[in-house]
Amino acid sequence: MKILVAVKRVVDFNVRIQVKADGSGVASDGVKMSMNPFDEIAVEEALRLKEAGKAEEVIAITIGPKASQEQLRTALAMGADRAIHVETDEDIQPLTAARILNAIIDKEEPKIVMLGKQAIDDDNNQTAQMLAALANWPQATFASQLEVDGDVANVTREVDAGLETIAVDLPAVISADLRLNEPRYVKLPDIMKAKRKPIDTFTLADLGVEAAASVKVLKTSAPATRQAGIKVETVDELVVALKERGLF
Amino acid sequence: MTKVLIIAEHDGKHINGSTARAVTCAQGLSAESVEIAVFAAEGTALAEQAATLSGVTKVLLIENPANEHALAAVLAPQIEVLASEYSHVLAPSTTFGKDLTPRIAAHLGVPQISDIMRVESPRIFDRPIYAGNAIVTVEAPAGIVVATVRTASFSEAETTGSATIEKREVNIELPSHTRFVKLETSGGGDRPDLQAATKVVSGGRGVGSKDNFNVIYSLADKLGAAVGASRAAVDAGFIPNDHQVGQTGKIIAPELYMAFGISGAIQHLAGIKDAGTIVAINKDPDAPIFEVADFGLVGDLFEIIPELEKALA
Amino acid sequence: MPEYKAPQRDMMFVLNDIINVSELAELPGFEDATPDIVQGVVDEAAKIIENTIAPLNETGDREGCRFDNGMVTAPAGFKEAYQLYSESGWTGLDKSIDFGGQGLPYTLATAVSDMLCAGNDAFSLYPGLTNGACEALMEHGSQELQDTYLEKLTTGEWTGTMCLTEPQAGSDLSQVRTRAIDQNDGTYLIEGTKIFITGGEHDFVDNIIHLVLARLPDAPAGVKGISMFVVPKFMVDSDGNPGARNPVVCASIEEKMGIHGSSTCVMSFENATGYLIGNANEGLRYMFTMMNLARLMVGLQGLGVAERATQGAIEYAKERKQATAINGGETIIHHPDVRRMLMTMKALTEGCRMVAYDTAKHYDISKAHPDESVRKTANDRVELMTPICKAFATDVGCEVASLGVLVLGGAGYIRESGMEQYIRDAKIFCIYEGTNTIQALDLVGRKMKMNLPQTFIKEMINDLAAESGNDELGFIVEPMQAALNLLDKTTQWLTAAALEDPQNPAATAVEYLTMYSLVTHGHFWIKAARAALAKQDDDFYKGKLATARFFTNKILPRIYGLAPVIMAGSESVMTAEEDWL
Ligand SMILES: Cc1cc2nc3c(=O)[nH]c(=O)nc-3n(C[C@H](O)[C@H](O)[C@H](O)COP(=O)(O)OP(=O)(O)OC[C@H]3O[C@@H](n4cnc5c(N)ncnc54)[C@H](O)[C@@H]3O)c2cc1C
Ligand SMILES: Cc1cc2nc3c(=O)[nH]c(=O)nc-3n(C[C@H](O)[C@H](O)[C@H](O)COP(=O)(O)OP(=O)(O)OC[C@H]3O[C@@H](n4cnc5c(N)ncnc54)[C@H](O)[C@@H]3O)c2cc1C
Secondary structure, eight states, X not given: OEEEEEEOEXXXXXXXXXXXXXXXXBOOTTOOEEEXXXXXXXXXXXXXXXXXXXXXXXXXXXXXXXXXXHXXXXXXXXXXXXXXXXXXXXXXXXXXXXXXXXXXXXXXXXXXXXXXXXXXXXXXXXXXXXXXXHHXXXXXXXXXEEEEETTEEEEEEEETTEEEEEEEESSEEEEEOGGGOOOOOOOHHHHHHHHHSOXXXXXXXXXXXXXXXXXXXXXXXXXXXXXXXXXXXXXXXXXXXXXXXXXX | OOEEEEEOOBOSSSBOHHHHHHHHHHHTTTOSEEEEEEEESSOHHHHHHHHTSTTXXXXXXXXXXXXSSOOHHHHHHHHHHXXXXXXXXXXXXXXXXXXXXHHHHHHHTOOEEEEEOEEEETTEEEEEEGGGTEEEEEEOXXXXXXEEEOGGGSOOOOSOOOOEEEEEOOOSOOOOSEEEEEEEEOOXXXXXXXXXXSEEEEEOGGGOSTTTHHHHHHHHHHHTOEEEEOHHHHHTTSSOGXXXXXXXXXXXXXXXXXXXXXXXXXXXXTTTTTOSEEEEEESOTTOGGGGTOSEEEESOHHHHHHHXXXXXX | OOOOOXXXXXXXXXXXXXXXXXXXXXXXXXTTOOHHHHHHHHHHHHHHIIIIITTHHHXXXXXXXXXXXXXXXXXXXXXXXHHHHHXXXXXXXXXXXXXXXXXXXXHHHHHHHHHHHHHOHHHHHHHHHHHHHHHHHHHHSOHHHHHHHHHHHHHTSSEEEEEOOBTTBSSOGGGOOOEEEEOSSSOEEEEEEEEEEXXXXXXXXXXXXXXEEEEOTTOOSGGXXXXXXXXXXXXXXXXXXXXXXXXXXXXXXOXXXXXTTSOEEEEEEEEEEEEEESSTTOHHHHHHHHHHHHHHHHHHHHHHHHHHHHHHHHHHHTTOBOXXXXXXXXBGGGSHHHHHHHHHHHHHHHHHHHHHHHHHHHXXXXXXXXXXXXXXXXXXXXXXXXXXXXXIHHHHHHHHHHHHHHHTTHHHHSGGGSHHHHHHHHHHHTXXXXXXXXXXXXXXXXXXXXXXXXXXXXXXHHHHHHHXXXXXXXXXXXXXXXXXXXXXXXXXXXXXXXXXXXXXXXXHHHHHHHHHHHHHXXXXXXXXXXXXXXXXXXXXXXXXXXXXXXXXXXXXGGHHHHHHHHHTOSHHHHOSOGGGO
16 A cells, blocks of 8 residues: 655744735745644654555655755655655645645555645645545545554544544545654654655646646735733732723 | 625534634625525524524525534535535634535635635635734635635624525435544533633643643633643643644634643744733743733742632632 | 754855855765755754753753762763664764764764754763764774774764873873783783763763773883773673673762763773774874864864854843833843844854864865865864864853853843853863863964964965955955954964974963964855855845954954964063962
């Protein structure tokens, strides 16, 4: 069984992003970029399935500019067997990403496609679900636990009401939530080995994928900031203040 | 012509408050009609509740044993059938809506807009990115607008309406590849729902243990508040995941949010930006939570909570 | 304690824009060191250091090492962090592939050490001293010794020490008394006491390999009679596993000012079995093999502590509100004097990074370049820069750590702020691996005799000529012209004055090293300014340019205080008789 894992290059989660003054986006020049943390969890889960003998091959895929090969190298260093880079300098929105991944599904015929539940840049939380729709596969989103048993995956999902468990027939799309696992630290020898692992590169045209109509970003602005309030010295003071607002 | 279809979220007994918030968002679209679709095994009572939401013109009830649990793979194809009559399909941006809506959009071949926080025009919306650290104004392309509604940005619609209820049959073959197994709720007892509550008492890593969380529950009960938590508290097993507030947890907008032993990481703050009044209790005077708190009190939560309770008694 | 975040953008700036690290991949043997590997190494090392090693800096300081009946327990978490670090392959980064290393350039190891030292200086010593032991064995050990020890030291499964110091032999190793008796079976019995031995005993690993300076009975007196031996804590059996306990024991550990997480041991060699490295009586030369790298490493410790103090101070200054500043700013970062301190910290720290990485690159060239004359030139540069990297960067460590405390005011003096630890940690870097005095004496003595400082002054002057006429760089080029002329003049004075009276250079060496270092920093700030000008619109590059300007106006002029001091020679230093003091 093959597992395909999609990873995205995003601004590192530690970076305090800044909205550009002209409203044209957020400053990203020279800013530290990393693999989307949810995707890292997805890669880790795929590798654990392989290490548990439930999968033979883990293929990492990314869609993005040349530099996103860095994130593929990270996935390869973590232990993915090979990688696919769909190279494009365009802004790829979820529906197009799903189309691309669907085209790769046709090529690779994986049993599981793992993705992070959302990318921390656009916070869309869509690609996995859209891919499942296009492929006509089951989806198990926001996974916090995954058990693969033959042709069925039992997935525990973090939902607003608690923990929901569903069973999905494979092949399926699974999106990872934060508590699914803790990704490993990459070992230095594996960084070196990753260099020798193959990365196949395609363009959208190679895959016969046409970009979907996209949502147009008209402007980017900084959020309204909350005014810092006051520090009170005592509990009594706090209680009085809250009572004044009718909250206590 | 703007015709909106909202997919109702419910637990089989109650229409979730987030649905009422999506209705408020829909009202901002100057819509000709706002309809709610209720998918359920048996949904008459649910449909009746939905019909009371002000501004709703019609409730569609689609009953089918397969609709007992909200499985995206089962619901999406049914919604695809209905969607052609509408200009907008909306769902709340809860785990229910986030799971389902993209699947609908992909079936329809249109992009989806996540987390609408402001409506500028029927096709132009504001939405947060980077955990709310930037806001983009986006325009949907031609075709049906499929979107989720950031519930914290809209209040619940009132319940003075009386829309008509219409039963619909959707006769298509539904997939059986996805099966509900179980739902474990943390059984908050009578405590209010985190997303609907007007008051929330929240604990972080500073609370220290599962047992210690009892002080949080106790204060919450005295205040009639829901209980929230930081990711660190959930990760440490102090409290179940459905209490997590933040970028990857729940985004909430209570009138009062009290944070105990929470440092205020940006991912956590993303969940409470719309709270009315934020109170922070932390023993570290430099904790970033104080930068957003309306009232900050530096001190040990274990000393402060009993004093607060005394003041309430 | 301020959280440590690896300054990756700064590091990549130095690697890419200052030293052009991509050239290393063109050297035979370093083909793997391509830009993606460089990035990957920095990224992944940063993760493990930030998340697992840096958080132990403060707890390690508070808890310290514990001694009990010959056993030493490192602070909680050190063992696990060390195991994760070594099992992840980081200890073998630049070591030979033949022994399980990755064979990557030393420059990359330097970038990783930069982070490791900043993250946790005390921790960094355990792998750091192992490096020295590896290097000495690699260069001078027999095949058999290499086969027995190198792989385990490379993978970090075992650690190494350097046992030089004895109660009567510190800076002056000619006084070493530890004895070695030839057993005529290929082994020697080692007897004596070594003090201040870093990592001499600890609980991380199965075996500790001591490299020991000792004297054979018939050896000539002084440094010409010192030999080097390998003494394992546990004898290694034929399968390469630790066997019988060798009688080399930790008699006690020191209570000390800082680096509490690092064990500093009195080691007693009680007729322990040792193996001779290389030839008898050539131990001092071999020692310098490990010493040179160790000195560069200590320089990185100085850089590391400076980086961490700078991060902590900037973070605090952006938050602390105290009196509205003249410019209306609310936080103390707006007060000109706080800004002066922070800019000083930033400029000195970043300057040390540039010099350290550039020296590392020359080290790689000196090892791997196919052309012998290029190797020789590069080696000369390393020789020249070793005392500068060691002494100046560690002086900077102390200066910056001290400023860091001041920026925080009273809070800085309080333990909880974490800042006072940096002062306590930083001082030792000026002392071990040859005090900064010894470094300065090396610069004005041996290095000056080899004409190395003079040659590099010429090189800097030539480089500068290429920039004259570049108006945008004028702000730094012109002051640097004057600075180089003064340095040249001072150097000539010193050479002449040394012939007159050897006390002249001895009394002014430290000031000369400082002056030389400051001008060297200027040389690199020109490069930084040039690189930043090409890309200026971004805040990062604007900051670089502003720092270059600050350095030029506010730090470089220190040399105008130093030059006359140097040229005043030793006379007033030595006039007072011993009894008058
Ligand atoms: C991709 C991603 C998504 C994330 N999503 C979320 C999210 O949705 N929600 C979320 O919360 N986090 C999220 N995080 C994690 C976030 O970055 C923080 O790690 C987390 O919020 C920290 O939780 P905390 O404030 O409880 O813990 P800490 O940061 O450890 O803070 C504990 C605080 O308790 C205080 N304290 C300790 N003892 C006491 C006492 N006795 N009395 C008073 N105060 C005390 C301390 O001073 C400290 O400020 C996410 C992280 C990532 C990378
Ligand atoms: C925490 C710690 C860890 C250490 N780790 C190790 C280790 O792992 N292995 C090891 O072998 N040693 C180690 N040392 C020892 C260290 O290298 C020596 O302390 C150092 O070399 C100085 O020697 P000393 O202490 O004898 O000082 P001295 O040599 O007595 O120096 C005293 C002063 O005299 C000055 N001085 C000495 N000679 C001259 C000279 N010729 N001209 C001008 N000034 C001079 C010195 O600069 C210094 O200011 C460690 C020491 C410490 C404190």
